[in-house]
Amino acid sequence: MMAFFCQFALLLSLSAAMSVSADIKLDCMPDFVRLVWTESKSQADLSLFRLGSCFPTSFSARDVVFNVAFNDCNFRRMVTGDQLMYTNDLTYISSDSRFLAYSHPVVCTFQRPDNWYPLIYEPVFNTYAFGDLVFHIGLMNDDFSGPATSTIFPLGSMIPIMASVAQRNHQPMLLFLEECVAADTLELQPESTVYPIITNKGCLVDSTISRSRFEPRKTSSELRLSLQAFRFALGEEVFIHCNLVAGEPNGLDDTKKACHYVKKHGWQLLDNSALSYICDCCDSSCKSRRTRSLASGKHEIFEKAVLGPLIITDQNS
Structure with missing residues (x-):
């Protein structure tokens, strides 16, 4: 199993137009990621969150949850030295002028396995x-x-x-x-x-x-x-x-x-x-x-x- 090296998320400061206080939890697992966004004072429509090309796995009045595999959602994979990095963007898209659309990176980094080699064919993203x-x-x-x-x-x-x-x-x-x-x-x-x-x-x-x-x-x-x-x-x-x-x-x-x-x-x-x-x-x-x-x-x-x-x-x- 892939050894866990480190995990972190570069999480956004919300636009002042949203006036939202949010707590974000990111769990980077060997083959998938779980991201939970929790708002203390919900104003935005949480169904409009996207992680790459993926819709939320679930959402409520206060929480939006993504449980997704690194092979999905258009995650980008990059290898540098002994690190294997998966990156994506958490975005919010709204037609409501009170809530500005924004995007911010989400990153999971692992130690590169000794037996890992790049795929000959990478699926096209959309x-x-x-x-x-x-x-x-x-x-x-x-x-x-x-x-x-x-x-x-x-x-x-x-x-x-x-x-x-x-x-x-x-x-x-x-x-x-x-x-x-x-x-x-x-x-x-x-x-x-x-x-x-x-x-x-x-x-x-x-x-x-x-x-x-x-x-x-x-x-x-x-x-x-x-x-x-x-x-x-x-x-x-x-x-x-x-x-x-x-x-x-x-x-x-x-x-x-x-x-x-x-x-x-x-x-x-x-x-x-x-x-x-x-x-x-x-x-x-x-x-x-x-x-x-x-x-x-x-x-x-x-x-x-x-x-x-x-x-x-x-x-x-």
Whole structure:
């Protein structure tokens, strides 16, 4: 069993906007970690805590608990000398302006076992960071209340996908899926076989031939997609490659949109159906724009993400 070397957590000082007094306990075990956050005067919604990509294992009016393995939640592993270190981020994401989103590192350090060697293959993670921005995209359960319990989907069933972005000390950002394709490879290559899902700066083209749709937003910095499982690479690993764009929550236009096709009604704009004419270009070509970085002061960020692998099965074959 892995010898315990030391354990510690760099725990955050809460924003003054939260006005919360919290006690945090971290137990680093050989293969998993237990983190308990206890508030003496609860004001925040504790269900909005995340440890990496993981939702709380449980929570109450005063406590939020994570019991998770180091192989889950997008823990990062680093080996330096005789130390083996696992790091992650405890984050809080809220659309309530009284509670600022924040993120802070959680670290477990052990003595490196003599027989430990790095894996030849590391699974791809689906949380991405750019400065103080944290992007996430993941498979969800049917009502989007938690992560999916399976990555196998029968042909024709719905694949719930949620993307989100969090930034400290900033108002909620507006998130879009600009482009998404399914591929039979982890990395897109010229020889990769692909299936278009979202094209043309936010047009859910798959919705023209299926029941796929964007679901109503819960917050501006979150986007939910119900994708109908399609006939592509049946029985094999499928990876969904997406371009995510986050920016200020204003100025919808034909390059900053989420559009899906509604039978007998045509293209509909998710965020304001009265402006659905913005989606007219989905049948032709929507103008491109230069994506800007935080360094420019324009607060519009572009990020590539990969979701998967998942498997689509045909029960009739």
